[in-house]
Amino acid sequence: MRKNYSLLHQFISLALLLSQAKSDPDPLQDYCVADTKTPRSFYFNSAPCINPELAVSSHFTTSVLSKPGNTRANPFGFNVTLTNTANLPGLNTLGLTMARVDIATNGLVPPHIHPRASEVTICLKGLLLVGFVDTSNRIFTQQLKPGESFVFPKSLIHFLYNYDSRAPAVALSGLSSQNPGAQIVSLASFTSKPPIETEILKKGFQITDRDVARIRNNLGG
Numbered sequence: 001m002r003k004n005y006s007l008l009h010q011f012i013s014l015a016l017l018l019s020q021a022k023s024d025p026d027p028l029q030d031y032c033v034a035d036t037k038t039p040r041s042f043y044f045n046s047a048p049c050i051n052p053e054l055a056v057s058s059h060f061t062t063s064v065l066s067k068p069g070n071t072r073a074n075p076f077g078f079n080v081t082l083t084n085t086a087n088l089p090g091l092n093t094l095g096l097t098m099a100r101v102d103i104a105t106n107g108l109v110p111p112h113i114h115p116r117a118s119e120v121t122i123c124l125k126g127l128l129l130v131g132f133v134d135t136s137n138r139i140f141t142q143q144l145k146p147g148e149s150f151v152f153p154k155s156l157i158h159f160l161y162n163y164d165s166r167a168p169a170v171a172l173s174g175l176s177s178q179n180p181g182a183q184i185v186s187l188a189s190f191t192s193k194p195p196i197e198t199e200i201l202k203k204g205f206q207i208t209d210r211d212v213a214r215i216r217n218n219l220g221g
């Protein structure tokens with residue numbers, strides 16, 4: 001009896017979870033190859049579709065993720081290459097994005113959020129320390145070797161760090177939105193335009209005027 005109850009309970013929990021794990025709205029047709037050429041005079045939640053009869057295989061393929069991003073120009077030592085409606089027009093309305101993340105030796109994808117997507121990442125090369133913090137401030141972290149994956153639930157603060165000081169790392173992520181959005185916590189706090197009032201940052205981070213100025217300066221704000 002007790003066992004049955006717990007099975008039922010698990011089933012209901014799973015059903016609830018699945019019904020709530022929605023990505024972008026469902027498409028009402030097989031595909032909606034993005035029309036990225038026609039100038040837009042109005043805003044649309046995704047790109048308009050081309051005539052389905054004009055769709056060809058190349059709309060559904062891309063090689064953008066085959067090339068490493070340049071991590072040198074980035075102060076944190078990472079570079080993200082994303083699929084989007086321009087480089088993979090067949091992905092339009094399907095609620096998906098793929099990301100190639102190149103991370104230099106000891107490089108960091110600093111704590112950030114994707115407001116519209118959960119993310120599952122697989123380490124392809126190198127050694128990664130990944131993690132996220134939930135809304136009760138608990139941290140979940142893991143070291144990943146090539147072939148190992150980790151999930152970052154939607155909208156939670158997460159990071160990826162290459163803890164190897166000798167070799168670069170590569171990760172590949174799938175995200176549950178065609179426009180996941182990304183907000184790096186440190187940059188949003190210290191380099192917004194116009195800046196957040198210094199008083200807010202001093203109180204919020206329990207730091208001094210000098211600290212605020214220094215962090216802003218370090219982050220190029």
Ligand SMILES: *[C@@H]1O[C@H](CO)[C@@H](O)[C@H](O)[C@H]1NC(C)=O
Pocket residue numbers: 068069070071073074079080
């Ligand atoms: C990421 O790498 C690409 C390809 O090398 C480069 O064009 C781009 O400027 C890099 N982005 C950043 C933010 O450094």
